[in-house]
Amino acid sequence: MADPVLDIRGISKHFGGFTALSNVDLQVGEGERLGLIGPNGSGKTTMINCISGALTNDEGEILFQGRNINGMPAHKRTRLGIARSFQIPKPFASMTVLQNVAIPLEYAGRREGRRSIDDQAREIVESMRLGNLVDTSAGALNQIELRKLELARAMAASPRLLISDEAMAGLSGNEVDEILDILFLVNQRGVAVIMIEHIMRAVMRFSERIVVLDAGSKIAEGLPETIVNNPDVERAYLGE
Numbered sequence: 001m002a003d004p005v006l007d008i009r010g011i012s013k014h015f016g017g018f019t020a021l022s023n024v025d026l027q028v029g030e031g032e033r034l035g036l037i038g039p040n041g042s043g044k045t046t047m048i049n050c051i052s053g054a055l056t057n058d059e060g061e062i063l064f065q066g067r068n069i070n071g072m073p074a075h076k077r078t079r080l081g082i083a084r085s086f087q088i089p090k091p092f093a094s095m096t097v098l099q100n101v102a103i104p105l106e107y108a109g110r111r112e113g114r115r116s117i118d119d120q121a122r123e124i125v126e127s128m129r130l131g132n133l134v135d136t137s138a139g140a141l142n143q144i145e146l147r148k149l150e151l152a153r154a155m156a157a158s159p160r161l162l163i164s165d166e167a168m169a170g171l172s173g174n175e176v177d178e179i180l181d182i183l184f185l186v187n188q189r190g191v192a193v194i195m196i197e198h199i200m201r202a203v204m205r206f207s208e209r210i211v212v213l214d215a216g217s218k219i220a221e222g223l224p225e226t227i228v229n230n231p232d233v234e235r236a237y238l239g240e
């Protein structure tokens with residue numbers, strides 16, 4: 001990989017005596033689409049929390065665009081260009097869709113020239129296919145609309161890396177395709193994407209490369225077609 005946007009070297013994370021991540025390496029290239037999979041409890045969300053700064057890794061190092069971000073608080077990582085969507089969306093329910101995107105935009109402080117925050121927010125909302133709901137309060141959205149809003153809020157920070165944590169869980173087949181289209185669109189704009197997903201059809205279609213975690217360790221890494229035929233991966237999932 002020529003120039004990784006994210007370079008994780010041997011990170012570990014312990015919760016008391018329990019090891020959630022054990023000496024994991026992970027690289028993501030500029031503009032790459034990476035699938036991160038593994039059975040429940042294998043450490044995927046913990047990994048994302050260590051990357052975003054919600055948690056601090058106990059060992060190892062995390063470099064973002066060549067810069068060591070170990071110990072850096074989450075809001076600074078956001079400003080550097082790391083964005084994540086949460087498994088359970090938590091928008092401001094009483095605010096409109098537009099306001100929910102305007103807030104992180106304001107916060108990211110990346111005002112583009114003279115364009116107002118509202119104009120920029122509107123553009124993001126439209127590109128996330130929520131244009132018909134700009135003035136709807138977030139509390140009135142259904143599941144897929146909430147997932148799209150979650151991605152719109154993440155995109156407000158103009159990330160170089162977007163981490164999508166199970167943005168498709170519980171959605172119908174057509175809805176999964178809608179979210180996939182949005183993530184492809186984001187990626188076409190040059191944003192590297194880590195997709196964490198249990199829906200194999202979606203991960204296989206989306207990912208250029210897949211990394212598999214099991215019980216806090218990386219057990220496989222490679223092209224989607226080699227991962228599906230990997231006996232260690234099959235064993236990890238059968239044991240679930």
Ligand code: ADP
Nearest residue numbers: 015018020038039040041042043044045046047
């Ligand atoms: P995944 O996202 O792959 O399902 P997680 O990263 O959420 O897995 O969890 C990995 C393991 O770490 C699980 O056994 C989980 O119970 C444990 N864990 C996660 N967060 C905490 C925490 N804050 N305190 C204690 N244990 C945790």
Ligand code: MG
Nearest residue numbers: 044045046087
């Ligand atoms: Mg998880």
